[in-house]
Amino acid sequence: xxxxxxxxxxxxxxxxxxxxxxxxxxxxxxxxxxxxxxxxxxxxxxxxxxxxxxxxxxxxxxxxxxxxxxxxxxxxxxxxxxxxxxxxxxxxxxxxxxxxxxxxxxxxxxxxxxxxxxxxxxxxxxxxxxxxxxxxxxxxxxxxxxxxxxxxxxxxxxxxxxxxxxxxxxxxxxxxxxxxxxxxxxxxxxxxxxxxxxxxxxxxxxxxxxxxxxxxxxxxxxxxxxxxxxxxxxxxxxxxx
Amino acid sequence: xxxxxxxxxxxxxxxxxxxxxxxxxxxxxxxxxxxxxxxxxxxxxxxxxxxxxxxxxxxxxxxxxxxxxxxxxxxxxxxxxxxxxxxxxxxxxxxxxxxxxxxxxxxxxxxxxxxxxxxxxxxxxxxxxxxxxxxxxxxxxxxxxxxxxxxxxxxxxxxxxxxxxxxxxxxxxxxxxxxxxxxxxxxxxxxxxxxxxxxxxxxxxxxxxxxxxx
Numbered sequence: 544x545x546x547x548x549x550x551x552x553x554x555x556x557x558x559x560x561x562x563x564x565x566x567x568x569x570x571x572x573x574x575x576x577x578x579x580x581x582x583x584x585x586x587x588x589x590x591x592x593x594x595x596x597x598x599x600x601x602x603x604x605x606x607x608x609x610x611x612x613x614x615x616x617x618x619x620x621x622x623x624x625x626x627x628x629x630x631x632x633x634x635x636x637x638x639x640x641x642x643x644x645x646x647x648x649x650x651x652x653x654x655x656x657x658x659x660x661x662x663x664x665x666x667x668x669x670x671x672x673x674x675x676x677x678x679x680x681x682x683x684x685x686x687x688x689x690x691x692x693x694x695x696x697x698x699x700x701x702x703x704x705x706x707x708x709x710x711x712x713x714x715x716x717x718x719x720x721x722x723x724x725x726x727x728x729x730x731x732x733x734x735x736x737x738x739x740x741x742x743x744x745x746x747x748x749x750x751x752x753x754x755x756x757x758x759x760x761x762x763x764x765x766x767x768x769x770x771x772x773x774x775x776x777x778x779x780x781x782x783x784x
Numbered sequence: 785x786x787x788x789x790x791x792x793x794x795x796x797x798x799x800x801x802x803x804x805x806x807x808x809x810x811x812x813x814x815x816x817x818x819x820x821x822x823x824x825x826x827x828x829x830x831x832x833x834x835x836x837x838x839x840x841x842x843x844x845x846x847x848x849x850x851x852x853x854x855x856x857x858x859x860x861x862x863x864x865x866x867x868x869x870x871x872x873x874x875x876x877x878x879x880x881x882x883x884x885x886x887x888x889x890x891x892x893x894x895x896x897x898x899x900x901x902x903x904x905x906x907x908x909x910x911x912x913x914x915x916x917x918x919x920x921x922x923x924x925x926x927x928x929x930x931x932x933x934x935x936x937x938x939x940x941x942x943x944x945x946x947x948x949x950x951x952x953x954x955x956x957x958x959x960x961x962x963x964x965x966x967x968x969x970x971x972x973x974x975x976x977x978x979x980x981x982x983x984x985x986x987x988x989x990x991x992x993x994x995x996x997x998x
Contacts, residue, residue: 599889
């Protein structure tokens with residue numbers, strides 16, 4: 544069976560940023576076009592944005608420190624925002640956060656709009672705040688974000704190391720949205736990436752039509768916690784209608 | 785594991801001492817230069833804690849900025865607690881426990897249904913305490929302001945292959961952590977009532993908070 548045509552397709556170049564509401568059941572595919580991409584990602588319940596992606600519940604609900612298929616992205620309300628239904632990369636960072644203006648200036652040097660026009664240096668924090676503002680959100684909604692395509696490992700003392708060259712060109716991850724979800728993302732580099740060159744990689748964003756969650760769904764059945772979070776999410780939709 | 789660091793401060797010289805009972809919440813403004821100590825009175829008690837700039841609470845504790853700044857997961861002596869704007873809110877200046885968690889977040893009635901069983905929904909949880917603390921602290925805070933917190937005295941080891949576990953063990957009766965405020969901060973604590981995992985040794989107990997002027 545050939546895959547369905549994408550409902551939407553966009554390529555983010557430089558330090559691209561994007562936000563949009565993606566409806567329940569649709570799949571958001573992000574593809575690392577060059578290798579070494581990073582996508583900073585925040586998710587909110589589009590119908591009531593006070594419900595949002597929650598790093599601790601995602602980690603402790605699945606006893607994990609990283610994300611990959613068949614894990615899920617949990618909200619702070621015992622429900623699911625998204626499931627990772629396909630993933631060729633195998634490790635996505637949950638703890639590194641995003642770079643800010645100070646870190647970008649220290650690491651890559653200053654490059655202003657006046658000097659470089661649209662090649663100027665952007666940072667993840669400002670990209671998040673710009674896109675959040677378009678939906679009435681702001682600093683109070685800035686919580687620890689995901690970093691798709693990036694791998695950060697911890698040793699026994701908790702010291703973190705960024706694993707360079709982790710994501711290959713063409714690597715992709717599919718997020719099936721489990722509720723109507725406000726997706727806010729940017730392609731700024733990972734804050735722990737030791738590469739001193741400023742070069743955010745291009746990422747393709749596609750949205751595919753809804754698919755039902757089958758009884759034998761790998762994400763739903765990956766852990767009893769995820770099965771209960773699916774049940775909570777279904778209760779929410781049943782009440783909401 | 786970091787080295788344990790004792791404090792020279794004498795509780796008899798403190799400006800404020802208060803016991804926070806198991807399952808209760810507590811908030812107080814700690815002014816710049818003041819030192820806040822949290823004491824795990826009976827051992828193995830998780831003290832879920834949030835910090836805000838007292839004059840501008842949107843500038844609040846950020847777990848990911850704190851982790852990123854030190855490129856390490858666990859909090860101990862010397863760790864600066866970083867805000868969402870990159871400011872140092874407080875610095876850990878003494879620690880007889882050794883390490884503290886900022887990945888595990890707070891329990892909530894909703895996440896208890898996900899983690900344990902749908903019928904655990906009625907059990908008291910930190911998020912409800914945080915909500916009541918936010919509503920009563922006088923700073924106009926609400927659920928949006930409740931972000932990923934610190935769990936003082938809690939042990940949540942991460943393995944090199946990317947697993948996360950909840951373990952008993954690094955704290956004990958009388959162990960404490962001490963923080964110097966680098967600006968005026970609002971501290972909001974939920975003394976965790978969780979009964980479903982070993983974070984409180986299945987028996988939530990009181991903590992003491994002690995504040996000194998410098």
